[in-house]
Amino acid sequence: MNYVIRRILMLLLTMLIVSFLTFLAFELVSGDVAQTKLGTEGTPEQVAALRHELGLDQPFLLRYGQWLGGFFTGDLGVSYYNPQPMWELIGPKLGVTLILAAISFLLITLISIPLGLLSYRLAGSPLDGLRTAFNQLCMAVPPFFIGILFSWFFGITLKLFIPEGFPSSIRANPGEAMTQLFFAAVCLSIPRIAMTVRMMRSTVIGEMQKAYVRTAISRGNDRRGVLLRHVLKNSLTGTVTFLAQTLAELIGGSIVVEQVFGIPGLGRFLVAEIRALDYPVVQTIVVILAFWVVLAGTVADLINQRIDPRLRLGGAK
Amino acid sequence: MLDIQDLHVKFHTRDHEAVGGINLRIDDGEILGLVGESGSGKSVTAMSIAGLLPRKQCALRGAILLDGQDLLLADRSILRRMQGSAIGVVFQEPMSSMNPLLRVGVQVGEALRIHRKDLSPEARRALVLQAMADVELPNPEECYRKYPHELSGGQQQRAMIAAAIVSRPSLLLLDEPTTALDVTIQAQILELLKKLNAETGISMLFISHNLNVVRKLCTRVAVMQKGLLVETGSTDAVFHHPQHPYTQRLIASIPTRHGREVR
Ligand SMILES: Nc1ncnc2c1ncn2[C@@H]1O[C@H](COP(=O)(O)OP(=O)(O)OP(=O)(O)O)[C@@H](O)[C@H]1O
Ligand SMILES: [Mg+2]
16 A cells, blocks of 8 residues: 555645646746736836735745645635636536546546457458548547537537537536536547547557467467456556546547537636636646646556556556 | 377468478377477477467468367367366466466466366365465465566466466476576476476476476477477487487587586
8 A cells, every 4th residue: 555655645746846837837927917907007106015915025935835825725816807716716617627527538438448349359350441440530530520510410400409508507407518518528539539449459459469368378268358357457557547648638628629519617718717818717727737637647557556566566667 | 199290380471381291299198308499390389289379370281189189170169178278388488478467376277267167266276276386386375366576487487387287287388488597497397397297197298499408307309490300209319319410410519517508
């Protein structure tokens, strides 16, 4: 269990570094916020007063410390334009995007792994060419385009949902909200399923060349036994890492789909806030996204350590 | 027990046959040594007996009779029933030959899981521990739970031997099982194989580059060159009165001094 603790400490350290770099970066890009806010009419006295009010006259490290402390106590600072507590602003959008990501991730995982194995078994058969073509098609079609097709077909033609008609909150109309989220998740998933299947297929083909497979056959395993009892487990660590990357990207990747379906998620919100130069909000979202990526990587590592005993030694294998 | 008749093996990607028509017999309880330079077709011969050559990539001709049954004519399911139960195989690199993610005990017991569905898990475990004790693995109980990377090279090879003999096959194919090990471990493994052969009467095909090793272990030797058998005979006869010039050269090149033997 030692490695679990070590990995979690590493996670915390990484998050600390990430948050510091983010804070620093925003310090650099946001310039003199007080001046910006007051515009050219602000007198130097007014600017100084506002700087004091915003705490900008404090030393950099102290402000970083306060901001970080605020992050853990739920005080995320205040938007330039919206007096609401930041969490009330971001929370619901984050929730929507997390649901979208969770549905997509489930679809990707549940479909890719069996399909990856199946796709391996097609290798060399006449269907293989068809498989390659279909796989590449799925990877090449961008989610927004599938989104437009879906909106037209499932939304306008079949009337399963109202395009651009996402309810004001999920609770207001859970059925409608979940239908839209589901179709958005499918759009988001299709290219990623294709990528994961392709990755699994090449991993399985690579594993099949290894010497332990020959040993397994020499003991009387049939194809199924070799695949399920030996190769699958050995292919899993790479797959877990790949899926974690996918999970990390899903949130960023959801921006486009949220636009197409008119889903009020984090991605859409982020784009709007960037355009408005609302730095405190953007900064918070950036940190959340970065934490998400780091967390996904850590979880993948921990799962892989469960799968592969060689990784439990710490360091390289 | 094993009778190879005019075996030809040709890979589709190659112009020359890897095995060009060999006749070879292994008697009950015999340890037959198969020597020859690299690429002479020793492994291909062993792999064709074990049914491990990819059938799509090569053409086999002739007959491989195991207790009267022709393995080349047998269909896949019959062959699978013999793999691991009638024929055990040990390869050169114990580390890469083992599945890195499965516990040693599970791998040693795999042939039983496949071929002896009648056994309860406890009975299977007992047989696995017995096989591990037979190959003189220290602390079988502990080894059972370990992963391959937690064993030394010699222990890994012992575990591979245990896995190959766990279902008591009548034929053991050993493809350079000691080449990857250092000299003292090599000697221990040879002693072990001798003991197993003496105690259980299991027949063995022992492939090696190393003539000294073959001389210590085998009752009969076959010499292979470029896919053909150039000489077969009792170990003493072949070593003292080699008939074929190639054998004579091989024997002349044996290092005489003790110490590290060249591969
Ligand atoms: N899968 C394969 N495809 C094509 N050619 C092969 C294949 N396996 C073996 N060969 C060829 O068959 C010939 C015999 O190889 P084999 O592995 O039996 O030699 P060997 O006597 O075992 O040599 P070594 O002592 O190096 O293990 C070689 O020329 C080799 O290149
Ligand atoms: Mg060989």
